[in-house]
Amino acid sequence: MVKTQGVKAVPARGRGRPRGQSGTREAIVTEARRQFSELGYGRTTLRGIAREAGVDPRLLLHYFGSKQDLFKASVELPMEPEHVIDVVFGSGVDGVPGNAARLMLSVLDDAETRRPMQALLRAAVTEPEAAALIRQVLTERLLLPIAQRVGGKRPELRASLLASQVVGLLLVRHVVGIEPLAAASRDDLERALVPVFEHYLRGDWLPE
């Protein structure tokens, strides 16, 4: 509850040097990230973020336009999409399903990298206006580029099937915690999931 500092547009941190524009923006995003993940999308307000970040609420609108845009800016992907592509395609196209499944498992098993995805999922389920975001972030930025580069028919459909398995796993293993999936070893899940990733990405199941 850092109620302090009136509403001075770009407040100084204590009495020190005032933050520059990018410092203010960064402070807003950091605070937004914290509140979205702790309170969920619905209970987070621009006013509350502004207060805790110690900035004028109008600055949030100035920088981000809307709550939804601020949410989008605050979603961290565990890694940059370009880097994901490098890792996933590192051993050629045959290795893609295995690399993608292993990368997903390691991202979801680490609480730190899982958190933004979890926040996104909660928001998507409870707030219709936030639902489009999971699509942009998970499907368009991550899975579709993979499916497109793998090649084959209808990469969008393949990517969204993959998305359905990824969010299903996140939900059942980490959010709801259904046993024994919640406690299953990474090795067992890899055995279970790699063939499914292979099938969705490269399987020959689509009609001519």
Add this chain to the structure above:
Amino acid sequence: MVKTQGVKAVPARGRGRPRGQSGTREAIVTEARRQFSELGYGRTTLRGIAREAGVDPRLLLHYFGSKQDLFKASVELPMEPEHVIDVVFGSGVDGVPGNAARLMLSVLDDAETRRPMQALLRAAVTEPEAAALIRQVLTERLLLPIAQRVGGKRPELRASLLASQVVGLLLVRHVVGIEPLAAASRDDLERALVPVFEHYLRGDWLPE
């Protein structure tokens, strides 16, 4: 919590004939179902249900013990688990993955039968105390009996992997609505999913 009925147990509707016990119970469950699915688990209150059902709130506690138990009682499965088993195993064990996938697709594609699953999913994501219910309803009552009857190693793990794909599809296709999965034809999804059901249920991917 059986505090019993200090409260004129079974209230009449207006001045008419008093409902019998089972009529009151049924009226509570019907109203609970409506409110849980419209308001979500978090915003539904026992008081609100009692008011709309026209019964004393203490009666709800008398019959159901807690909000969570009332929620559980109000979850309708689209069909009885025994009937599901009959349908899924109707053409022998080889037909199980296909029958199960087709049954799931038809249940999820019909707004009427999808609604209780959707309500359950929303509740599970937003309310930790409701999360155990999706496990009991989806996994223990539906998928585990199928996996057990199919046979093979670790039916619980197989059932929960299947659950992860089912709730992932429900989420991506129907709740969040990620295209092109949201608009994909039933035929294409059947082609995509039957091999995955086959793999999770009967695949030989578990180590000795």
